[in-house]
Amino acid sequence: MAGKFRNIPKVPELRRRILFSLALLAVYRIGVFITVPGVDRTAMSEMMAAGDGGGGVLGLVNLFTGGALELMSIFALGIMPYISAAIIFQLLTVVVPTIERLKKEGEAGRKKVNQYTRYATVVLGIIQGFGISLYLENLHSSNPEMGLLLSPGWGFRLLTVLTLTAGTIFVMWLGEQITERGVGNGISIVITAAIIAHFPTAVFQTYTSYETGSMTSMAAAGLVLVLVGAITFTTFMETAQRRIPLQYAKRMVGRKIYGGQTHHLPLRVNMAGVIPPIFAMSIMMFPTTLASYFDDHAIGQAIQQIFMPGDWRYNIFYSVAIIFFCFFYTAVQVNPMDIADNLKKSNAFIPGIRPGKKTAEYIDHSLTRLTAVASLYITAVCIMPYFLIDEFGVDFYFGGTGLLIIVVVGLDTLSQIENHLITRHYEGFGSRPGASEGSSRIAGRQDRDKRPTDGDPDEP
Numbered sequence: 001m002a003g004k005f006r007n008i009p010k011v012p013e014l015r016r017r018i019l020f021s022l023a024l025l026a027v028y029r030i031g032v033f034i035t036v037p038g039v040d041r042t043a044m045s046e047m048m049a050a051g052d053g054g055g056g057v058l059g060l061v062n063l064f065t066g067g068a069l070e071l072m073s074i075f076a077l078g079i080m081p082y083i084s085a086a087i088i089f090q091l092l093t094v095v096v097p098t099i100e101r102l103k104k105e106g107e108a109g110r111k112k113v114n115q116y117t118r119y120a121t122v123v124l125g126i127i128q129g130f131g132i133s134l135y136l137e138n139l140h141s142s143n144p145e146m147g148l149l150l151s152p153g154w155g156f157r158l159l160t161v162l163t164l165t166a167g168t169i170f171v172m173w174l175g176e177q178i179t180e181r182g183v184g185n186g187i188s189i190v191i192t193a194a195i196i197a198h199f200p201t202a203v204f205q206t207y208t209s210y211e212t213g214s215m216t217s218m219a220a221a222g223l224v225l226v227l228v229g230a231i232t233f234t235t236f237m238e239t240a241q242r243r244i245p246l247q248y249a250k251r252m253v254g255r256k257i258y259g260g261q262t263h264h265l266p267l268r269v270n271m272a273g274v275i276p277p278i279f280a281m282s283i284m285m286f287p288t289t290l291a292s293y294f295d296d297h298a299i300g301q302a303i304q305q306i307f308m309p310g311d312w313r314y315n316i317f318y319s320v321a322i323i324f325f326c327f328f329y330t331a332v333q334v335n336p337m338d339i340a341d342n343l344k345k346s347n348a349f350i351p352g353i354r355p356g357k358k359t360a361e362y363i364d365h366s367l368t369r370l371t372a373v374a375s376l377y378i379t380a381v382c383i384m385p386y387f388l389i390d391e392f393g394v395d396f397y398f399g400g401t402g403l404l405i406i407v408v409v410g411l412d413t414l415s416q417i418e419n420h421l422i423t424r425h426y427e428g429f430g431s432r433p434g435a436s437e438g439s440s441r442i443a444g445r446q447d448r449d450k451r452p453t454d455g456d457p458d459e460p
Contacts, residue, residue: 007421014420016185021182023264024174025193031075031170032068036163038156039072043146047139063286063402064192067201072136074167077128078194079187082172083282085120089113090332092277121172125165131290133160183420184413190275194411195402228405230381234407237377240269242370244363249347263348265339267366270374272329274408276381277401280321284314310386318360319379326375327368330380336363378404 009015013168035041043455046061048070062069065078092099099116102109133156140148149156171190178186206223209215215223241263243264291303340360349355384399 002128008417013281013426014417014424017181017183018417021178021184021186021189023204024182025189027192028171028174028193028215029066029197031072031167032066035075036072036074036076036160038150038159040148040150041071044072044136047143047146048149060446064191064194064281068199074163075171076132077125077164078166078176079166079168079171079190079281080285081124081128082117082121082175082187083278084124084286085117087279088120089117090329093332118172121135122165126161129161129164130157132164133157135399136160144149169301183416184367184409188405188409189413191278193198194255195406198402199418201377213445219379226384230384230403231407233377234381234404235411237269237374238408238411242267242269242366245351245438246343247351249349256437265343265350265363267363267370267416269333269370269433270378270408271367271371272326272374274405274414275329276322276325276375276378277323277404280318281401283321284318313385315383319383322379322382323375326378327371334367339363399407417452 014441030377055234057238059079061076062078065076068078068177089099093103093104099113111433125291136149137152140146154310166228172187175186175190178184178189180186189307206215206220210217210220245310246263246265248261248263287303291300298321305311307317308314309318337357337360340356340363343349343359344355350359350362352357381404382400
């Protein structure tokens with residue numbers, strides 16, 4: 001594997017893309033340490049450490065923003081408003097025919113939907129930013145001796161909303177630039193970078209718990225085994241496929257017969273990727289944001305208690321949301337009827353299944369079973385940390401949704417890098433050890449020099 005990574009700098013375009021992605025991630029990490037005007041960063045960190053920072057909904061927000069919330073950074077909202085807006089338009093695609101037609105219009109329609117998503121991101125950023133400003137004022141009023149805010153009031157609220165919304169738009173722009181000019185999906189990579197930035201803190205806290213004696217040696221060994229097992233299991237499930245056999249019909253072109261080959265249609269077990277837990281988490285955070293407007297009311301306090309991560313009611317709602325978005329996003333992204341039509345046009349068929357509607361029904365049945373398995377697997381991985389927190393008493397949030405995001409985004413990024421290497425005739429990560437750059441070029445040259453010795457010379 002180390003030898004394969006040495007080939008990366010030899011491809012100029014790939015080298016530029018990776019350096020560009022790293023540069024924008026560095027800009028993002030620098031912005032995390034820029035505090036919202038009027039907030040004492042030290043007081044905010046102390047309040048987060050003493051209160052909800054290690055757990056609860058604010059702990060999750062802090063995790064997915066790379067510690068931006070506990071520093072009350074301009075990136076404290078992170079990319080969550082954009083994800084919430086994307087959820088809304090995914091749902092509207094099913095119920096609003098106009099948006100569905102836009103998505104089917106190709107590149108122009110996709111750009112239009114993205115533009116609407118950005119507008120919705122601004123609106124949601126304003127709402128969530130205003131909720132955070134009220135939350136900060138409540139913290140300041142409950143602990144005035146800490147000096148969290150310099151001058152609370154409407155001026156602070158408006159400035160906070162403007163700063164946090166602008167920070168969200170800037171993070172969204174960084175993600176789009178990474179997608180277009182870098183490597184991998186920019187939004188996912190930004191979230192992954194934030195989670196990885198929190199990883200050393202989580203490891204240090206775990207080590208401190210072990211040193212102080214609050215965690216036994218058996219518990220520490222069990223935690224390591226669970227983490228290694230979770231990584232192995234997640235990697236296996238993310239690379240698992242259901243291969244449906246395909247048979248291509250024979251056809252004659254000139255005096256040659258083409259086709260008659262056997263291939264397969266690969267269907268991944270987890271077709272939705274990492275989107276369902278991100279969508280579910282974004283939805284679960286929304287009621288807490290609204291409840292912050294009524295923090296002094298009994299209803300607001302009850303909603304915040306129900307949607308407290310680790311609470312059994314939160315676990316149930318979170319699991320149901322993950323399962324729903326697994327099926328929903330798979331249905332939106334994969335259309336069995338379109339696959340069946342494409343197979344029919346290419347003279348391919350599934351042995352024993354009639355082309356057309358019957359093929360679409362067979363593919364849909366296979367997708368439903370795969371999605372059922374994927375939804376249970378994702379739910380188990382995402383709920384796992386809450387049981388481990390109760391069992392081991394440590395901050396293990398990086399082991400659930402964070403772990404899933406890191407594995408999925410890492411595999412996707414490595415796949416894109418491998419495609420660049422193969423395009424430039426270098427070894428991929430899965431190439432056989434004996435292959436080399438020179439042999440690949442020679443083989444490619446020999447294939448180009450081959451010419452048919454019989455048949456019509458003008459045939460393709």
